[in-house]
Amino acid sequence: xxxxxxxxxxxxxxxxxxxxxxxxxxxxxxxxxxxxxxxxxxxxxxxxxxxxxxxxxxxxxxxxxxxxxxxxxxxxxxxxxxxxxxxxxxxxxxxxxxxxxxxxxxxxxxxxxxxxxxxxxxxxxxxxxxxxxxxxxxxxxxxxxxxxxxxxxxxxxxxxxxxxxxxxxxxxxxxxxxxxxxxxxx
Amino acid sequence: xxxxxxxxxxxxxxxxxxxxxxxxxxxxxxxxxxxxxxxxxxxxxxxxxxxxxxxxxxxxxxxxxxxxxxxx
Numbered sequence: 001x002x003x004x005x006x007x008x009x010x011x012x013x014x015x016x017x018x019x020x021x022x023x024x025x026x027x028x029x030x031x032x033x034x035x036x037x038x039x040x041x042x043x044x045x046x047x048x049x050x051x052x053x054x055x056x057x058x059x060x061x062x063x064x065x066x067x068x069x070x071x072x073x074x075x076x077x078x079x080x081x082x083x084x085x086x087x088x089x090x091x092x093x094x095x096x097x098x099x100x101x102x103x104x105x106x107x108x109x110x111x112x113x114x115x116x117x118x119x120x121x122x123x124x125x126x127x128x129x130x131x132x133x134x135x136x137x138x139x140x141x142x143x144x145x146x147x148x149x150x151x152x153x154x155x156x157x158x159x160x161x162x163x164x165x166x167x168x169x170x171x172x173x174x175x176x177x178x179x180x181x182x183x184x185x186x
Numbered sequence: 187x188x189x190x191x192x193x194x195x196x197x198x199x200x201x202x203x204x205x206x207x208x209x210x211x212x213x214x215x216x217x218x219x220x221x222x223x224x225x226x227x228x229x230x231x232x233x234x235x236x237x238x239x240x241x242x243x244x245x246x247x248x249x250x251x252x253x254x255x256x257x258x
Contacts, residue, residue, distance in 0.1 A: 075198035089233075089236035135253060136254050139196035144199070145194075148194060149255060155231070155237060163257025166256075169256055171257075172229055173229040178227030
């Protein structure tokens with residue numbers, strides 16, 4: 001008979017053990033909740049007992065947890081993709097940290113917000129001229145800014161002279177001045 | 187296959203217009219583009235050739251509205 005009772009005793013012991021420890025677990029959880037409201041109360045001093053919302057906001061504020069974090073990554077990836085497409089389309093080449101574009105004997109080098117121009121790349125003594133440029137949307141991804149400049153220079157190399165001579169004046173791709181646009185420098 | 191008019195902006199690439207070139211009223215498409223140019227100064231470029239275009243036709247599948255640039 002004893003062997004028949006042993007599994008029952010073992011089962012009862014296990015059952016009791018589970019009840020005891022799960023109860024303790026609940027107690028610990030309650031303890032945690034008790035601490036959090038006090039901390040919130042200390043922070044705001046207005047008697048609000050908000051536990052989870054504050055924690056959620058904190059998590060949401062971390063850049064990697066933001067809903068737009070993935071979107072930001074996606075945007076940068078797409079901008080790079082557009083730049084690659086435009087570079088291939090107009091026959092530019094990546095050179096160092098920038099891009100080189102040859103239009104006839106003129107070579108443009110676009111890097112960041114600077115453009116260099118060598119009027120005759122076949123002449124080893126040819127000097128470079130340099131100017132900087134600002135797109136209409138100052139927060140446009142860098143890759144798209146470079147793509148915009150390259151595309152415009154390929155179609156209208158004389159834009160370089162306009163950018164160099166008329167500082168802070170927005171020029172359209174065809175070289176005409178665009179007045180309503182407010183250019184903001186970073 | 188749909189055609190689209192895109193632009194680069196503060197939010198990255200943005201689709202301004204998407205249409206079926208087989209059935210779309212191209213005059214209407216060009217009217218929208220012209221209005222956008224008046225507002226922003228952006229001009230259309232064919233993304234298949236990389237060339238600036240004066241008018242969008244049903245042949246173009248992707249047109250990029252390129253915004254003005256200022257020197258500094």
